[in-house]
Amino acid sequence: MNIVEVKNLYTSFDTKVIHNNISFNIKKNEIFGILGGSGSGKTVLIKQIVMLQKIQKGEIIFLNENLSNLTLKKEENLKLQFSYLFQFxxxxxxxxxxxxxxxxxxxxxxxxxxxxxxxxxxxxxxxxxxxxxxxxxxxxxxxxxxxxxxxxxxxxxxPKILFLDEPTSGLDPSSTIEFNHLIKKLRNTLDLTIIIITHDLDTIKSTLDRFIILKDAKIHFNGTLNQALKSEDKITRSFLTFKKDSYANKN
Ligand SMILES: Nc1ncnc2c1ncn2[C@@H]1O[C@H](COP(=O)(O)OP(=O)(O)OP(=O)(O)O)[C@@H](O)[C@H]1O
Incomplete structure (x- = not known):
């Protein structure tokens, strides 16, 4: 079952295109990652899903509701089903x-x-x-x-769904590992679907079931860690290494 379906989402600010007709799904109980360089549109995407930012073109179906034509009552009802942990x-x-x-x-x-x-x-x-x-x-x-x-x-x-924006930023490596364990435990015990914006290598490698990488307003990669590890694409691989000058860490 899909919790979120993003279909041909288009977002731009002034002349800058942030999402150029992107489409992807998030399944129930997944720990799903949204990756991408700084300014690639990760936070805007989450804000659109949680109804804090307007959808300009395309559709987002969230818990079977089309966010572009919600009644106030449905919107209130949807807002009871998730929590959003902001970056800071x-x-x-x-x-x-x-x-x-x-x-x-x-x-x-x-x-x-x-x-x-x-x-x-x-x-x-x-x-x-x-x-x-x-x-x-x-x-x-x-x-x-x-x-x-x-x-x-x-x-x-x-909540049924938890949105986390860079939840491990500012944590030392052992606190990061502990926090990632906790996220997995909560998903299992509370039957949650968890959507995480992250750059953190431990989170990517130990916690996410699947992730997308946003780049140049498109979805550059959508798959599991194993699929990413098999990929020969440099950008995808740069999110899996600690290289100081890698694309993922340019932030
Ligand atoms: N309300 C807005 N009006 C104009 N531009 C905006 C608005 N919100 C976001 N942007 C721009 O959209 C782009 C994407 O922003 P977003 O915050 O989604 O990036 P991000 O991928 O989360 O980056 P970071 O990893 O640095 O947090 C940025 O260039 C940002 O300046």
Missing amino acids: GALYSFLNVIENVKVILKEYTKLPKDLITKIALTNLNMAGLDSSSAYLYPSQLSGGMKKKVALARAIANQ
Whole structure:
């Protein structure tokens, strides 16, 4: 089953074409990667799928709904089905960890306070944090812990789909590996479909089921890691190596 179908999507700003009739699908339960150099249109693409940016030409079918002709009610309904973790997914600095998670539960549910606290703690545990971190403030957390709190918040409203924009940026290699494990675990335990914008080699190699590479406003590659590893195309391969001057790392 397809969760997202992008059909002949065309996007331009002024005279610059960002997506030139691109088409691809994202399947249920996939961990799907969107790769591409800086400015290749990855964030715009995700923003169009999550209805934060207008579709200019072409179609996006999201959970069987055509985003170009949604009623307000359908749009509201769709928005309940996913979470979007922004690139610098900031926490509220004036709220402690558990309050940061509770914000979402208070907004989306009418559950009693003690149950909200229990659910928030469960979400924190699922995101790899134990209850001893629950009453710390963001300024007292490491970068990796902040990402986990943001992830706990993103899963609090029980989404079916999670969009992550460069979730491991700024993390050291071991925190990156830990975060990638967590993403896979969450996909399995919560039956999620996860869509990730990433440049991270560990994420590409260990976490993604399939990915696309955007280049020159087109889909340059669409396939699995194994298919990419067999490819002789230089650009595709540059996303699989750490070479300092590679296309993927020019950012
Ligand atoms: N609302 C907008 N108006 C005009 N131009 C825009 C708008 N949004 C994005 N762009 C331009 O579209 C291009 C693609 O932007 P986008 O943010 O999708 O790139 P990206 O692939 O996510 O890059 P990065 O990896 O650097 O985050 C960029 O040239 C950007 O300046």
